[in-house]
Amino acid sequence: MNIYFQSSGGFAGINSRIVLDTSSMSSDDAMRIEEMINNSNFFSLPSESPPPKAGAADYISYKITVEIDERKHTVRTNDIVMPPQLEPLIDFLQKEAQSGKNIL
Numbered sequence: 001m002n003i004y005f006q007s008s009g010g011f012a013g014i015n016s017r018i019v020l021d022t023s024s025m026s027s028d029d030a031m032r033i034e035e036m037i038n039n040s041n042f043f044s045l046p047s048e049s050p051p052p053k054a055g056a057a058d059y060i061s062y063k064i065t066v067e068i069d070e071r072k073h074t075v076r077t078n079d080i081v082m083p084p085q086l087e088p089l090i091d092f093l094q095k096e097a098q099s100g101k102n103i104l
Contacts, residue, residue: 002019002066064093
């Protein structure tokens, strides 16, 4: 499984990107990510979340693409309207991106 994650915006305007390949991770980490993707019903989520209300500022935008074999799905959302079930996955990916590992 490959996961492509990008975040941008916020008060500081920070941009981060990361690519994770679960085949190069420990089996525990790979299972943890797979569980977060399954628990979020990632492949059933809409590709685009509704935009934040007019006048919203300093929000963070996220783009997540997951590839599993022949399946590929991308979700674009932001921290104001993101589906709650996506929060654990986004939190995990943010921490990975901030760690400096696997950054493009």
